[in-house]
Amino acid sequence: MTICQFFLQGRCRFGDRCWNEHPRGGGGRPHSAGPVRGAGGGWGAASQRYANVIQPPIFKHSTWGGSGDGGGFSGASDFGSPGNKSAVFSQNRFSALSSAHPADGFSDEEQRLLDCVAKDMATWESSGQWMFSCYSPEAGKPNVSGFREFSAEEVRLEYYNCSANNNTENYINSVNQLVQEWRNRLQELKALNASGKESLLSQLKNAVTQPLPSLGFGGQQASSFGFPSFPVSSSSSAASFSFKANPSVPPGNAAAVGSSAAASNPPTFGVTSSPSVPNPVGSGNSSAPSAASFSFKTSGTTSGCGTSGLSGFGSSAAANSSSTAPLPVSATPSAATGTSQSGASSASAAQTAGASGHNVTSAPSAVPNGIASDKLYTPRSELTAEELEQFEAKRFTLGKIPLKPPPIDLLYL
Amino acid sequence: MSLFGSTSGFGTGGTSMFGSTTADNHNPMKDIEVTSPPDDSISCLAFSPPTLPGNFLIAGSWANDVRCWEVQDNGQTIPKAQQMHTGPVLDGCWSDHDAPVKTIHWIKAPNYSCVMTGSWDKTLKFWDTRSPTPMMTLQLPERCYCADVVHPMAAVATAERGLIVYQLENQPSEFRRIESPLKHQHRCVAIFKDKVNKPTGFALGSIEGRVAIHYINPPNPAKDNFTFKCHRSNGTNTSAPQDIYAVNGIAFHPVHGTLATVGSDGRFSFWDKDARTKLKTSEQLDQPISACCFNHNGNIFAYASSYDWSKGHEFYNPQKKNYIFLRNAAEELKPRNKK
8 A cells, every 4th residue: 555645744634544554653743733723812713722623522621621711711800811721721632642541440531520520629619609509510511419509599588588487597507507518519529539430420421311300300419409497406506607617517418319429318308307497488498499390290380299309398299289370479489488398397306317207217228219210100019008198198298298209190190 | 961971970970979988899980879779689680671761770679679760861860669579579670561570571572472480480481461370381490590581582591500592483482402501500691682683692600700602503613602701809810719709690782792790799890702802890899799781772781789698698788788880881881893
């Protein structure tokens, strides 16, 4: 075979398909020709680089995703500093080319993701940004589990409702609890051990097509909302909310619905019991709407469909049937919220891990079954007698709301 | 049009210039203050549409009220009305009929008019205001956090980084679900238009001091869509940890197509997305800026300074006054290159 002249110059268009021979020695060139072009240029150049086919797509992502550069604009307040950008860029490129680290058993791409996660966690921790947010290392990837998402308005609403009831302690405690959860999860992700890495990577790969974690089944996030105004330990009145330090909060990592390997101690929901909630409406739980609309119906009202992992919310579903469509009108879904809270309250004895009734205790151990599975319905055989009774009743009895989904034959669809 | 038409120093307009402000940094930009602002944090701002003569501004607040002011040409603001609600008002907009609440927008299509409300109950409802039941309900994958409507497009951003675009011709229907270009919680969204005044994309802001510009059908998505960082302290020095603030609101200038962002850091910034540059950043106010909007012809930029709960209840001071400021926007938002 003749030797391909273009290849020797580093510009063969056919690559592997070329009918001429490509001697190995000439192979290094195309890469080295590649590089940092237009380092000083404006935006055209920068984006040109990202679209540049020669470079493997990895780079586009890494410079996009890393906290070093935003995709278009770099630097926080100024656009530009292209010098900076190109330096980072070429470093990335070389490090990827120097071959992967097979010792870890992770490919380049995976390693990059893991690094990205670790870096983002470090930034998140130090930046003072809002902590109750979901997170994903890259566009197109699903959310990483273990982060509860609340908007500031929802939290604020909770506060207003609690203080209307003189119940701010609850609020403080639950927020502290959430902060602690967040912190734990963040630390985990910052320093993943091998099995943690495996599970994270599999999460990120698998659930790509899962945009709807809200159904609450298995899957990624604990979108099971619940602003759990549950007192973790008995109320420490001076509990300093602050988003920084934290009083010791026992249950530790009540991470999301069991999909992360490192998760322990899931029963967040069983625990949504606030001891004495005199006025159900007040202890307002802005989560209820999420549960209410959770059901298999499209309208706002729901009937008593059990929801896996959302024990507190099953009740809101039931009792919510009275609150009609115009839920959003006053922006305080008080009717709905009240019920979910009161639902939890009757299971009051409980605090943390595990106590409130058998439903909860079954939850953690049964995580693989009831919660993490993708089942929409539970066959009757798997339900306890009490759960079955609950499903068959017209309304849920507070404190006995099943954690598993109902059997299909009991649903009115 | 002494004030809003001209570019000369408008700070001297005869309104409530509060004193010497030596130690007090609540108005570093020396913009006009709106009189009798709400008593609690301001959650939303909206100017009246061009069909209404004059400029009216409404603000919804956590004090359960919606207040309306008439903004006169010399900058004076006259409180006009106040309406109480049963709960905190989270959003507001103008319609030809009435100003409702919650994440809500008015849709005026050729064959129907309705109000679109997005809620934390994960539904998007469309209401003919004459009837108590919604005309249509669409399910959202998660709680609705923000939305914007520019006919015939609506963009809704939900919790868990959900992002859906709807088309509103004939009947609202889901057009596309989009993978979020951002890594964290979505906070605000605003649709922008192209040169022929058709909605062509949106800007999405997150809690992580970042805004994504996303076109719906770009010729070259990798190149055309981008994100930029904003509302962060410690700008170019990327080695030291920055403070990162949430982007609370985004608004596009109706004439120039440039955008303004306001953040929890208490600053607002103007940007040109086509030139991909920043036009201006304000001084830092002592409270976060929670909402912003432009009036119909782009002469006035309104922004509200009040606590947005970004640091939890500890930093909430009910005694602290909330402000709405008005600024002449005609000059500062001109695009960088005249296109």
